[in-house]
Amino acid sequence: FIYEQYITQGLSNFQTSSQSFIVLALISIQWILLGYSLAFGTDAGGHGLIGGLQWIGLNGVGAAPNPDYAPTIPASVFMIYQAMFAIITPVLITGAFADRMKFSTFIVFTLIWTTIVYDPIAHWVWGIGGWLRELGALDFAGGLVVHISAGLSALAAAIIIGKRIGFKSDNMAPHNVPMTILGGILLWFGWFGFNAGSALSAGSLAANAFIVTNTSAAAEALTWMAISWKHGGKPNALGIVTGGVAGLAAITPASGYVGPLSAMIIGGAAGILCYFAMHFKNHKTNIDDSLDVFACHGVGSAWGVLATGIFASVAINHAGANGLVFGSFGLIISQFIAVVVTGVYSFVMTVIILKILNATMGLRVRDDEEIEGLDITQHGEKAYV
Template sequence: MNTGDTAWILISSALVMLMTPALGLFYGGMVRKKNLLSTIMFSFSMIALISIQWIVYGYSLSFGPDVHGLIGTFKWLGLSGVGYAPNPDYATTIPHLAFATFQMMFAVITPALISGAFVERIKFSSFLIFSVLWATLVYNPVCHWVWALGGWIRNLGALDFAGGTVVHITAGFSALAFSMVIKKRKGFSTVAMEPNNVPFTVIGAALLWFGWFGFNGGSALGSNGLAVNAFLTTNTAAAAAGLTWMAINWLYRRPSAIGMATGAVVGLVSITPASGFVSPASAIVIGAVGAAISYFCIMIRNHWKIDESLDVWACHGMGGLWGAIATGIFASKAINPAGADGLLLGNGALLGAQVISAAVVIVFSFAVTYGLAKLIDLVLGLSVTDAEEQVGLDISQHGEEAYY
């Protein structure tokens, strides 16, 4: 047991927890003022709901003893048997309970990320039911595949340091699937839907950037040199992506605050799977390319006229996909001996494993989410009524207003 490692993981857990309400501000600033509180509630409610799901059975399904490389058992139901002693399979210098707590914060933010796809038009009750089912049927299995002892993607040799595949690919492609089921907002593509509070979005992005040091740095599972590398590559990629987005924005019109904030978040997404395997110099390339990919994916989504409201697919799905591929290109055992060398160091097999794992997770996440959304729409209905949408979800779903 190492007290320094334990302290760092507890701090990192708190940093990652902060990211979820920060996401609420980031998303909330971009919607119309009649839907601000509703959008923040999507994120805030996940802290409570998924925390309980995780303790009751989510952690056990994700990290419990392996069943055919696909899922964990119910051995740790209610965190039974998850105590103060380290678990030799996952983190040998911190309490098992600290590891479970840190991982819980990842599970919390992932369904909150998806909410950006359907803000301003979904029933709050349907969102809550979807989130629990999605966490159980998508997040927990994919988490097991990638990170658990015996998981098939882990056995394949694919790398995901802090959740590029587990968090961002699953959330991004699930968002795309959901947006294809739920009805579009009234006036989509014909009526201007201006953001209500740009400073909220910028503050949210800054807090996400801050919290991401725990997201990636904490994934070293110790207070050590690897945590330092992840910390620095995280900041570097965010900086490179923010500057790249600003430059592209400038070419087309003017450099916007929302644009630079979005670019920084995309850089954070892109470096997530690679942060503990690549150098700071590589992080510059990963962040810059990630920003360019996401920027032009937003243009593609607009061309398709898909109402995926806050571009979760373009930013998280495609940013996470690029990050997974980039890991296969830039990874170096000189940075992390527990990882592998990538394509640039002569190991094309890692890139192959990254592509296979990402492709399977994309198809799985998209298909299961599409089915879940269809089922909930059939049984309960996903969308609010036209009148409720017109008055806004703050009043129609929560009975309050952000601005009186």
């Protein structure tokens, strides 16, 4: 994700990559002290809204498996695997406000956002007793918990923080497309652990998730290439990579519930939806979501969650449910509710957090600092010497 961030839009290289790195450190500590218990602890109050504090500081989380979550591996392994989801989600949001936000405010925002947005949503969807889980909503590897929450929060952040100086007037083209392609390759490969790993065992379910993840990414990359070729006259390499990443986001919630042919449809349709969402944002609005987090992750995964309600099959995963294609209408209703609730909660809470931080710490760097570049003004370093 560092590659996806700091290469694609000619951004301050050290500053954006350092945001990713500090989130890795910050949320690793937050997850151990508090986050894991809030997300996966026994439901507090019985309303399905938040976990309790019995696992605070990893108290009681050790080598013995937790049969509720992962009966085949140590509870501590499940905990640290889930930590990676908690880490990557706020990293995604940073793409929406690159080159604008004060580093000190960013640290506070990340800590607050993870605690009051990510952790509750993770409990709703994945926690025992979580209300969306009890409703029947399915999210195999983080479409709701990771990508929709990040996508809608990114949209809120881009609106509240505002656009970069020179947006749509200065040249802000990508400055290193070969490195973008390398980043796309790393993301595509790494996503297999993200999705297939969510099976929590090496078996047929993991194999299926592996296959459909690759299939959806391929279908969306090809679809994006075809559309951009038709629109722009040439197949754009950056667009092909973007399409592949959006296809990965789209299949994430469905990867443990659908087969390869369904994955082709999910990826192909996501290519159309995400391409035109990005096109609309770029040409019809002044929203400076620098890395198109909303268009790729938010829109792509919203479609993926709904598509799970259409194409899911108990033949793929007996712990899931049948979708519309296989004779059940109820699942798509649960999926729709989950998309709306997760998206609205993420957007509104992000707006509130940013408004409070703007009034207390300030969100943006000064204009002269932004013009000079955040590598120097925030960190006192240059990416290239």
